[in-house]
Amino acid sequence: MTISNMTKDYDYLLKVLLVGDSDVGKHEILSCLEDASSESPFCSGNAYKTTTILLEGKRVKLQIWDTSGQGRFCTIIRSYSRGAQGIILVYDITNKWSFDGIDRWLKEVEEHAPGIPKVLVGNRLHLAFKRQVLAKHAELYASRNNMSCFEISPLCDFNIRESFCELARMALHRNGMERIWRNNKVLSLQELCCRTIVRCTTVYAIDSLSLPTSVKSTLKSYALTTSQSIHNINHGTRFKYQCKYPLNHNRNSCAIS
Structure with a gap:
């Protein structure tokens, strides 16, 4: 976590990883952040997006690293986890296989970034009529693994920022800022x-x-x-x-x- 000086336009800077199996909608999630800007500090394959959220009067800038198309999940976590303050684990509620795959991601996360705050996100809530993963099963899984849990819809702009805000709260709480963070409500x-x-x-x-x-x-x-x-x-x-x-x-x- 980086604290800004007077010349910067944010109070805190957090590096966030967006991980999950292919075709779970990670790019959809990033596209929903209208004010996000793309940056490529090293090369085109390592691009991230930045967006700023407001939490209790504090400006929190997020560097959101999308690991889409970067090879096997173990290689991704090893490469991207350095300096990360939070991870969004994404699955598709209409694809049970993508939810089962969270176990693989979680194992790698715990090996290479133990204790890092995590939020479990079930994408494509607008396709709930095709649901293959029950919300209560995801909530139970998240609770067992000490994660917050959201179901989201980029199409309807539902719970996107709420999930990022919750992860930011958890990350800042971990760094001693617990006095200003409160649990975020998962909307129905x-x-x-x-x-x-x-x-x-x-x-x-x-x-x-x-x-x-x-x-x-x-x-x-x-x-x-x-x-x-x-x-x-x-x-x-x-x-x-x-x-x-x-x-x-x-x-x-x-x-x-």
């Missing part, structure tokens, strides 16, 4: 549905949607309270809200699932 799929619908419309246009009255009332409440929570966060408070209705949204209408 139901709240994702509410967030997605509200983002595409206004509170006044919700009545025109093809939805039951009770669902429209919930969405209007969500839209209003979410707006209020942003105001509260700016004043140092936090707001917690959970949508009560799971929703499916198709081309022409929405319906209760």
